[in-house]
Amino acid sequence: MKDFVSLTINGQKVKVLKGTTLFEAAKQVNINIPHLCFHEGLSLYGACRICVVEIEGRARLEPSCTTLAEEGMVVRTNTWRVRRARRMIVELLLANHPEDCFTCERNQSCELRELAYDLGVRELRFKKGRKYHYPLDLSSPAVIRDPNKCIQCSRCIRVCLEIQGVGAIDFVNRGGRTQVLTFFNKGLNNVECSNCGQCILACPTGALREKREVDEVWKAISDPKKFTIVQTAPAVRAAIGEEFGLPPGTLVTGKMVSALRRLGFDRVFDTQFSADLTIVEEAHELIERIEGKGILPMITSCSPGWIKYIEHFFPQCLEHLSTCKSPQQMFGALAKTYYAQKIDIPPEDMYVVSIMPCTAKKFEARREEMKASGFRDVDAVLTTREAARMIKEAGIDFVNLEDEDFDEPLGISTGAGVIFGATGGVMEAALRTAYELLTKKELKEIEFKQVRGMQGIKKAEVLINGLKLKVAVAHGLSNARILLEEVKEGRSPYHFIEIMACPGGCLGGGGQPLPTNLKVREARANALYREDRNKGIRKSHQNPALIMLYKEFLGKPLSDKAHHLLHTSYVSRGLGN
Amino acid sequence: MKERLKQILNSYHNQREALLPCLHLIQKEEGGLSEEIALFLAKELNLPPVEVYSVASFYSMFTVKQQKAKYIIRVCVSLPCYLKGSDKILEVLHKELGINSGEVSADKKFFIEEVSCLGACGKAPVMLINETLYDNLTPEKVREIISQLKDENSTEEYSQTGL
Numbered sequence: 151m152k153d154f155v156s157l158t159i160n161g162q163k164v165k166v167l168k169g170t171t172l173f174e175a176a177k178q179v180n181i182n183i184p185h186l187c188f189h190e191g192l193s194l195y196g197a198c199r200i201c202v203v204e205i206e207g208r209a210r211l212e213p214s215c216t217t218l219a220e221e222g223m224v225v226r227t228n229t230w231r232v233r234r235a236r237r238m239i240v241e242l243l244l245a246n247h248p249e250d251c252f253t254c255e256r257n258q259s260c261e262l263r264e265l266a267y268d269l270g271v272r273e274l275r276f277k278k279g280r281k282y283h284y285p286l287d288l289s290s291p292a293v294i295r296d297p298n299k300c301i302q303c304s305r306c307i308r309v310c311l312e313i314q315g316v317g318a319i320d321f322v323n324r325g326g327r328t329q330v331l332t333f334f335n336k337g338l339n340n341v342e343c344s345n346c347g348q349c350i351l352a353c354p355t356g357a358l359r360e361k362r363e364v365d366e367v368w369k370a371i372s373d374p375k376k377f378t379i380v381q382t383a384p385a386v387r388a389a390i391g392e393e394f395g396l397p398p399g400t401l402v403t404g405k406m407v408s409a410l411r412r413l414g415f416d417r418v419f420d421t422q423f424s425a426d427l428t429i430v431e432e433a434h435e436l437i438e439r440i441e442g443k444g445i446l447p448m449i450t451s452c453s454p455g456w457i458k459y460i461e462h463f464f465p466q467c468l469e470h471l472s473t474c475k476s477p478q479q480m481f482g483a484l485a486k487t488y489y490a491q492k493i494d495i496p497p498e499d500m501y502v503v504s505i506m507p508c509t510a511k512k513f514e515a516r517r518e519e520m521k522a523s524g525f526r527d528v529d530a531v532l533t534t535r536e537a538a539r540m541i542k543e544a545g546i547d548f549v550n551l552e553d554e555d556f557d558e559p560l561g562i563s564t565g566a567g568v569i570f571g572a573t574g575g576v577m578e579a580a581l582r583t584a585y586e587l588l589t590k591k592e593l594k595e596i597e598f599k600q601v602r603g604m605q606g607i608k609k610a611e612v613l614i615n616g617l618k619l620k621v622a623v624a625h626g627l628s629n630a631r632i633l634l635e636e637v638k639e640g641r642s643p644y645h646f647i648e649i650m651a652c653p654g655g656c657l658g659g660g661g662q663p664l665p666t667n668l669k670v671r672e673a674r675a676n677a678l679y680r681e682d683r684n685k686g687i688r689k690s691h692q693n694p695a696l697i698m699l700y701k702e703f704l705g706k707p708l709s710d711k712a713h714h715l716l717h718t719s720y721v722s723r724g725l726g727n
Numbered sequence: 728m729k730e731r732l733k734q735i736l737n738s739y740h741n742q743r744e745a746l747l748p749c750l751h752l753i754q755k756e757e758g759g760l761s762e763e764i765a766l767f768l769a770k771e772l773n774l775p776p777v778e779v780y781s782v783a784s785f786y787s788m789f790t791v792k793q794q795k796a797k798y799i800i801r802v803c804v805s806l807p808c809y810l811k812g813s814d815k816i817l818e819v820l821h822k823e824l825g826i827n828s829g830e831v832s833a834d835k836k837f838f839i840e841e842v843s844c845l846g847a848c849g850k851a852p853v854m855l856i857n858e859t860l861y862d863n864l865t866p867e868k869v870r871e872i873i874s875q876l877k878d879e880n881s882t883e884e885y886s887q888t889g890l
C-alpha cells in the first residue's frame with residue numbers, strides 16, 4: 151500500500167492517500183481547520199495562514215492547506231502556539247477592516263466575523279490600523295465591490311479565472327496598497343465581467359455583494375397605483391428555505407408563494423410557466439434549424455451570464471445562440487401584454503418583479519433589447535437572498551406558513567419547467583418536447599439521466615425518427631469555453647448545446663443563499679428532480695395554460711407575435727470593454 | 728510600437744514570459760503602459776487584460792498611463808523609510824500641494840502616490856519624482872524641491888502612473 155501515508159493528527163492515527171493536504175487529512179478525523187484563502191474547487195493559494203498547524207520537528211508553523219501529509223508526520227492543530235498565531239492573524243485583519251458589521255450586507259454570512267468569534271477575539275487590540283477609504287465599484291447593475299472590506303484572499307480572482315474562465319479582476323498594485331480591480335480600474339460593468347456573481351459566493355466578507363433592489367420593490371408594493379406581479383425562478387424554491395434555517399434541498403414552493411403574497415404582491419406567478427414557453431419556442435427553433443439547414447449547433451440562451459460571456463469572448467459565434475429570450479424576460483413581456491389585456495390593466499401601471507437565483511438577471515432586465523411591450527419587460531430583480539431578507543423584514547414566520555398555490559394562469563407549469571433550474575434541465579426538457587414534436591408519438595422514458603449531474607461537460611445521443619441527435623451540456627463558463635472553441639473552429643459535432651454560466655446551473659447561481667458549495671448544489675438539484683416527479687404534467691408543450699396562450703394570443707410557436715415579444719438579438723462586445 | 732513588441736513576443740513564442748521585456752520597452756519608449764497597448768499584449772499573450780494591468784502595476788518602476796499629471800511623486804512608505812519619517816514627508820507634500828495621496832492637483836501638475844520600497848533604504852527617507860530619486864529627505868528639503876517645480880512654467884502634458 152505505498153500510495154498511502156500514515157500520520158498522527160492530535161494523537162489520532164490517520165491514513166490518507168499520498169498527495170493529501172494536512173487540511174484534508176484533518177477532516178477525516180473530524181477536525182475542521184479554520185481557513186480563509188482556501189476555497190473548495192479552487193487552486194491552493196496559501197496566503198492567509200489562518201490554517202497553520204504545528205508539525206513535530208519543524209520550527210515554523212506550516213499552513214495545512216498547502217502542506218502535504220507525509221509518512222510518520224506528527225501534527226497538532228490546536229496548541230497554544232497555533233491558537234495564538236491564528237488569533238493574531240484575525241486581529242491584524244480586523245485592524246484594517248471597517249467596523250460596520252451592523253450594517254454590512256454580509257453580516258450573517260461573513261467568514262471573517264465568524265472566525266473572529268470562533269477564535270476568541272474579544273477585543274480590537276490594534277486600534278491604530280490603517281482603514282482604507284477606496285471608492286466602491288458601483289458600475290455594475292449586478293455586482294458591487296467594496297475594496298475596503300477586502301482581505302485579499304483572492305478567492306474571487308480564482309473563481310473568476312479558474313471556474314468561469316473570465317478573468318475580469320486581479321490584484322493591482324502592491325503591498326499595503328493592493329486592491330482587487332478590473333482592467334484599468336474601469337469598473338465591472340465596463341469590462342468582460344459576466345455578472346455571474348460566483349465571486350460573491352466565493353468572497354468570505356462583505357467586499358462583494360449584489361446590487362440591492364429591495365427598497366425599489368417595497369416602494370412599488372406600497373404604491374396603490376401599481377399593480378405588482380412577482381415571478382419566481384425554479385431554483386429559488388429549492389434554496390430559499392436555507393435562509394430560514396431549513397436544510398439544503400428542502401422544497402418550499404408553497405411556503406414561498408404564501409410569503410410573497412403576504413409581502414403584498416398582487417399576483418404571485420411562476421417563471422416555470424415561461425420556462426415551459428421557452429422550451430416550446432426553442433424546440434420549434436431547433437427543429438426549424440435542423441430541417442431547414444440552419445446554423446448548428448444551436449446553443450441555449452436562457453443564462454444571461456453566459457450571454458454576456460459569449461458576447462465578449464466568442465462574438466463570432468452569436469448566430470449559434472437560440473434567439474429565444476430567457477424565461478424571465480418572456481414572462482415580463484407577456485405580463486405586460488397578454489395578461490395586461492386579460493385583466494384590463496394598462497402595462498404602465500404594472501410593476502414586474504422577479505426573484506432569481508442569479509445576479510446576471512439584474513443586468514439582463516436592463517438590456518436595451520428587453521422592452522418588447524414598449525415598457526421594460528421586468529422592472530426589478532431580486533436575488534433569492536434579497537427576497538429572503540424582505541420576508542424577514544416583514545416579520546413573516548416563513549417556516550410555519552401554510553402552503554399556497556401560484557395564481558393562474560401564469561402560475562401553471564410542468565415538470566419540464568421545474569428542472570430548468572439544474573444543469574442539463576433545459577436540455578432534458580427540450581428533448582421531451584422535441585421528441586414528441588418530431589415523432590408525433592408519446593415519449594415513454596422521459597428522464598434523460600445522461601445530462602444530469604455535476605460533471606462539467608455532459609454528452610448524449612438521442613435517436614429521434616432515424617436522426618441521431620447529438621447534444622452536449624456545460625455549466626461553469628470555463629467548461630462552456632471548451633465547447634465553444636469547437637464551435638468557433640467549425641468542428642463541433644453537436645446539434646444542440648445547453649450552457650449555464652454557473653456551476654450546477656441556476657441552483658448554484660450567484661444570488662443563492664450562502665454557502666453554495668458542491669454538497670448544497672447537489673441537494674438543491676435533487677429537490678428539483680423530486681418536484682419534477684411530483685408534477686402531473688412533465689412535458690412543456692402539454693402545459694394547459696400555454697396551449698391557451700397560443701390559442702388566445704400568440705397563434706403558434708415562432709409566429710410573428712411570438713418573435714416580436716419572445717425573441718431577441720445579441721451584441722458583439724469584445725475584450726477590455 | 729506594436730511592431731517592435733511583436734518582435735519580442737515572437738522571440739518568446741508568445742508565452743507569458745514575454746510580458747516583462749515588453750513592459751520594459753514600453754516604459755522606455757512611451758513612458759508608461761496605455762490601455763490600448765495593454766489590450767494588445769493581452770490578446771497576443773492570451774492573458775486576461777486585467778493580468779497585464781496587474782503585472783504592470785506591481786512594479787513601481789512601471790507606470791500605468793491612467794492619471795494625467797506632469798510630476799508623479801512617489802513616496803516610499805515601507806518600513807525603513809517610515810522609521811526615518813516618511814509620514815512627515817507626506818504631510819509636507821499634502822500641505823504644499825493641497826492634495827492627498829492618490830490625488831491629482833487642480834493644475835494637473837502633481838500626483839502623489841505612496842509606494843513600497845524603492846530599493847534605496849540606505850538613504851531613507853526617499854521619494855521619486857518621475858525618474859529622479861530624492862534621498863535623505865527632510866521637510867525643508869521637500870518644500871524646496873516642490874517650490875522649484877511649482878515655479879518653472881511649462882505646458883507639456885505628461886500622462887502616467889498607477890493608482
Ligand code: SF4
Pocket residue numbers: 293306309310314316317318319338342343344345346347348349350
Ligand atoms: S461576476 Fe462572475 S465574471 Fe464578474 S467578476 Fe464576479 S466571478 Fe468574474
Ligand code: SF4
Pocket residue numbers: 299300301302303304305306307330352353354355357358
Ligand atoms: S473581494 Fe472578497 S474574495 Fe475577493 S480577495 Fe477580497 S475578500 Fe477575497
Ligand code: FES
Pocket residue numbers: 184185186187188195196197198199200201202213214215216
Ligand atoms: S487557508 Fe491555508 S493559508 Fe489561507
Ligand code: FES
Pocket residue numbers: 803804805806807808809843844845846847848851852853
Ligand atoms: S524602505 Fe524606502 S527605499 Fe526601501
